[in-house]
Amino acid sequence: MPAAGPRCPGGRRRLPVLRWLPSYSLAWLQLDVMAGLTVGLTVVPQALAYAEVAGLPLQYGLYSSFMGCFVYCFLGTAKDVTLGPTAIMSLLVSSYAFHEPVYAVLLTFLCGCIQLAMGLLHLGFLLDFISCPVIKGFTSAASITISFNQVKNLLGLQGIPRQFFLQVYETLWRIGETRVGDAVLGLTCLAVLAGLRAMKNSLPQASRGEPLAARVSYLIVWTSATARNALVVLFAGLVAYSFQVMGSQPLTLTGSIPRGLPAFRPPRFSMDVPNGTIPFRSMVEDMGVGLAVVPLMGLLETVAIAKAFASQNDYRIDPNQELLALGFANVLGSFVSSYPITGSFGRTAVNAQSGVCTPAGGLVTGALVLLSLAYLTSLFYYIPKAALAAVIISAVVPMFDAGIFRTLWRVKRLDLVPLCVTFLLCFWEVQYGIVSGVLVSGILLLYSIARPPIKVSEGDVLLVQLGSNLHFPAMECLRDAICSHALAASPPRSVILDCCHISSIDYTVVVGLEELLQELGKHGLSLAFCSLQDPVLQVLLAADLEGFQHFPSREEAERWGGAEPGGSGAVPFTSTGESSLLPTGLIQ
């Protein structure tokens, strides 16, 4: 796929398919079909499993798995990315959709609209405010929550509540009710998946020079490791079917899944309940912050994955176009009863490793999902729940990163605060965790802006240096520091303010500096500025402060400071201050 330059003409920019379709070749087709099939074999069992995480009937996992592939093929800018249901998104959906398909589908529609609006308004930069510790805290907590959520299926326990703490308590309390068949099968699947995963990671690269036998065995190992989810589910289904034929069933099965494709119709904007109808407005209120968290997390996953693979495979993506693609995929998805989808790291990696050349691979994946829905749902009856649980657990466990706590302790301890806040609160409610984490890292950020490092060098003239930029919340602090140092000493001293690190100032800072000039002036002291950057100097000159004087460098300011009473030192640029900016204040 050719690199997408930032300045391609409008049509090709908005419809990236036009960039690669004209040069599409048979060799690409071959690789795309192979990759699409491999991803399809991964997505079908994952879709069923993630629908379980989302608390929805299992067919909704499949309903969510094809539209994203089709839409991304036309609108996506990264060849490797595949959109579809993911563990994180499923966890979020289980919080915000209350296990009601009508809510989930409406959430998809609204989430898509919000993502489209964000894309059109170029709001992708909002992602920058989700810091790394928050993401790590969330994914680590989600990995634990989702894994533990599946322990009940792995052990065949029934009627376990969904709230995490109750779940842990009930699962441990009722561990004696474990069904042996489920547990044995589940743990076996888990072990096989872990083994295949480890095998794949340690697989040496096959080279063309090796004998045929070696290359064939390499291909077999590679394929079985890559399609391990499908293989494990197939194997477990066969076991369950054999038991069924023999007349005894020690396993908990998935049960019947409605056959056929979902109807193409707009999402429902109200929901019928036994005693009336829940109107659109109440549904939106019920979803609450979910309407911010779901679109943002969806976007975050997609962009993060697209960037990671773009960097690995040397092409560039357009984050805003990704946002539009994801928004369209969700809006159209809501017409086929999809729940919110996003980029999947695991399947994108499978796609890349299978050597996909263009997003056309998604067409094959989507078709495979549609075929499964049309013809295979009756076979899904026999899939044991424990096998799906094993698929999920082996997918989410690597998301847990215990090392991050040690790393942050070593590198930047303050960042442990947003990490721990997010991590711990995510166990309570996912949205509280993420929102609090973002707020905490925002507060730390604002605090560091409001309290910049101020270095005061004592001397005949006080030399004050700001360690960073000067924004309005820091003005009071600077003013207090200068006043207390300049006026506390006996005799009081004039001040040189070294502004070399200040790249812009706002009106509040200008007013604060004017008040400072006046306060020092009342004691016969002066305040000189040095090393002003051009934009700052222009603002200060426009403000026409009384007694404003500045020097190009600190050395000249110091020469002036040392010679001040005499007057033979450097000559400052001064201002007469004809107009005053001082606010009249809150007069009563």
Next chain:
Amino acid sequence: MPAAGPRCPGGRRRLPVLRWLPSYSLAWLQLDVMAGLTVGLTVVPQALAYAEVAGLPLQYGLYSSFMGCFVYCFLGTAKDVTLGPTAIMSLLVSSYAFHEPVYAVLLTFLCGCIQLAMGLLHLGFLLDFISCPVIKGFTSAASITISFNQVKNLLGLQGIPRQFFLQVYETLWRIGETRVGDAVLGLTCLAVLAGLRAMKNSLPQASRGEPLAARVSYLIVWTSATARNALVVLFAGLVAYSFQVMGSQPLTLTGSIPRGLPAFRPPRFSMDVPNGTIPFRSMVEDMGVGLAVVPLMGLLETVAIAKAFASQNDYRIDPNQELLALGFANVLGSFVSSYPITGSFGRTAVNAQSGVCTPAGGLVTGALVLLSLAYLTSLFYYIPKAALAAVIISAVVPMFDAGIFRTLWRVKRLDLVPLCVTFLLCFWEVQYGIVSGVLVSGILLLYSIARPPIKVSEGDVLLVQLGSNLHFPAMECLRDAICSHALAASPPRSVILDCCHISSIDYTVVVGLEELLQELGKHGLSLAFCSLQDPVLQVLLAADLEGFQHFPSREEAERWGGAEPGGSGAVPFTSTGESSLLPTGLIQ
């Protein structure tokens, strides 16, 4: 009053009365009593008028006017400040207390508790995030809203709604119903007040050398100008009383005010209504953001006024102690049916000009208010509403600052955005105006942090300089800028990142830099850092990034950059990068 050092012992710090009481003298007493009386003559008519603004029965203005004086005498750190009802606070109370005394008193209690909690937690720094344009926008809008709110009383119109836009519409529509008596009296009072105010401002300083007659006439003019509110109200009351005696009454009168002091009892935590009781929880929900806006604006006014007069009269205040004093005044005030109070600029100025020496002047003011409540309420019956309206209008009109728009246009145009947002939305609802203004200035602040100025100098080696500090929201932007410049050129170039303006970095930045090092490394390019400040260098060394190299100065980095292929240039400090920080990402 002696200056309050920042390190006085605990007791004197928490109970500032102990600082000045031991050295109290008769000369001080004389001046304090005079000042207290003058402020008292101002506060009584203002209290009645502001209660009207707050939409409460007029006696609540007086109930709110004495506790603050008493409490501040013991806990305040500024000799000039007087606490009591103010125009701004009354406007806020009218929005949040729904013209219900029970709500207003509960709001006082909660507001006091929040201010106390903020004082104990040292949260006074939150004020720093209310920028100057927001304050100006709010006070200018409040000045218009409050003035227009009084036009109906000035003209004697009845049954005008309180919502600003409806009020303007109805007032203009029904201007024909103006009562001549009210209008004539009101406009006369307004003219007299404006005249006395102008006279006072142009009054030359009396000097001891002048003849007695000149000094006496100066004193008369000064007193009548300072106590102008009381004089005008007294004069208007006499006019009204004369009409009453003559049997015809062309004026709208205040009407009867319950006599006597308020009972000392805790505020009510629920409210009885015709069809039941409003519980505490519902009342709190009704007040909503008022519980944040009222304490913060109260604090803002008090601290701003205290700082202004401390600077004028050369003493220092302790903002946290001011917060505690204000909190106590409100909590105790709620026991005597006060509505929320704060520092009053106008009366503080009167206090200062009357030569007050210690906060003891407040005791006299408070006593005068108590005496009025005990004995004068029957006389208040005759005060014409138009006269009170004139008192309010002449107090709030100077708060409007038309020049701010021009000044901001000249000095910093971007700051017009929060100003206009606050100004315009305050007409709709005060809280929307303030909250939106704070949010808008916060967003502008965060945006400037997320998009720092990046200067790229082309050459054999790319020299990238950040104009300001590097916080996590800016990392993606920096990474994109470096990648697009370094990799887009042919051949790709190594990069020197000049970090002289960076005073601290967080973990997200570290991860971003590591990814950048890897991405450039994959193309055989290097990224060298120069001019690292010590804290930044320590974090980067602790992170142990692979391929990390740094130089003390830009010149050395450039020497290295120029000589890179050969290797005879400066030798960088490098790191082996034994451990990796890279997040495993959102694996599915």
